Amino acid sequence: MTDTFEDIPIRHNMQTIAFYNLENLFDLNNNKHTNDNDFLPTSVKKWTSKRYNNKLRKLGFAISNIGRKETGKHPAIVGLCEVENAKVIEDLLASKYLESHNYSYVHYDSLDERGIDVALLYDVNMFEVSNSETFTISLIDDDGLPDYTRDILLVYGLLDGEKVHVIVNHWSSRREGEKETEFKRMASSNKVGEIITALRLENDNAKIIVIGDFNDDPHSNSIKQLVNGFNLFNPMETLRSFTRGTTKHNRQWNLFDQVLISTNFFKTSDNFFEYYTANIFDEDFLKLFNGKFKGSPFRTYIGKRYQGGYSDHFPVYVVLKK
Template identity: 60%
Template sequence: MTKSLFTVAFYNLENLFDTYDDDLTNDNDFLPNSVKRWTPKRYHNKIRKLGFAISNIGKAETNESPALIGLAEVENNLVLDDLLNSEHLADKPYDYVHFDSPDERGIDVALLYDTTVFEVEVSEVFPVHIYDENGSIDYTRDILLVKGFLYNEMVYVMVNHWPSRHDGELETEPKRIAAAEQASEIIQTIKNENAEAKILIMGDFNDDPFSNSIKHLMNSNDLYNPMATLLSDDSGTTRHFDEWNLFDQILFSTNFFETIPNRLSFSSAALFDEDFLKQYRGPFKGAPFRTYVGKKYKGGYSDHFPVYILLEQN
């Protein structure tokens, strides 16, 4: 019997802001009159490039664009609408799930899905409660949970973007541990409702597969992380100076290893680090081809590579 392969992906889009001022968020760096000069031309160039990248994730193996794509760093519904109406996605049957989060910069997570293969049943968001040293709330991205039928099988998809390392890896680690604990609470709630639930947990975790926050998430919830083997000295999803990190990951409940007729099972995992997504010259050759480096416009895609897994239907 022939097996069918399907792609589930995650991609941090690096500051996908529109060009309009939002008084409720700190988007002032991404306006036409800002120092970065985020003009409509630059915006639509990025939209077009991201659409091309997304449409090709996993296509070499499946001959199709992804069934599901988790996204990070999207500002609002407008940028998602523009993305889906862009040149390389306009003919794809995609829709999305998105909620505005309390993140101070106004960047959120979202889930794109192929409406012909995924049917949303329920979607909701869960805040991550973290605090600064003075006790004030440190607003960050919510965790998005989408429950639906993927190829007629119930799955739960969690999309994450955990607190950054901006103020130091060790200094900010407690914030990512808090995010891992919130994610664990969501998983336990799902399992209380459905002990056999199939769960996909994807995101930019701002930690590597062997970091304490990810180990906490895995060990508390009987999860498998296929991304653990993809990080090396010369390979990852994002690069800071000469060091690679693999912050972008897709984990899943271990029942994706079960091979049952007409059910989805795990096949393989990979980085989507095609040459067109890479810096092609200079000291950072091979690193992700970014839209900006500091305030300097480069015209690239993102400072992260996408990741994906292949699921097969037996």
């Protein structure tokens, strides 16, 4: 891994807000409350401390460089998903490329059936947390029983002195089919709408950033409903193409990972943050460099076969500027 981002001047008037699906960041311990049997030293995947620490180091390197080309520094705020618990976040923050940064985190355990949660990393020198809470999505499965998915995390605080609200998401997957599972993502979309409405009742000029792995693309109903119904801007709409996305399935790119912002990030004032740019962080070191899947995300595993990569998703980010 080369430090290709080191000689960029730090821009103190800019901050990066990022999101990264870490692809099954499980620790080595067997937890009877989570579905972690694949990720144990004794499992078929042989999830050993060497492999775990390799993944932590690589993820830390990736995170520390998101937005660096624009800002000259690591991101102020990073939403995460697919973390098993607080321990894996602490291990990540203690890893080689993150230990020198002043990151702290917000995390709550959710009732998700896979035992994975969302979380928020933040640099305490750039972002001061005022409050946080989680919102559960009420879903019912085909048998009429509760169907548990990841909670939505709301964190608000002061980004370089300006109040912002960050909503972190990891919506239900398409595993049983896109149409068959759409109602689950619409339920999450509705919940995000409720959160935004409540925030605006308190402050009609609330600055809101919605980040996550939505398991839907920018043109999907669940995302369009938020953009059109709640006065949001989705910079990811123009980034998806046949050759670019954040995750690849059946040789097709999807842009499931997105950052949406309230349109008041376009009001210009010297004292407040405004939208500067957004992108997919798909640097070459995060990609497979040969073979038939060349250019796809360099994953930790393909099935049960260990690859030693980063994640099956690329991170996404938005840069704000004062």
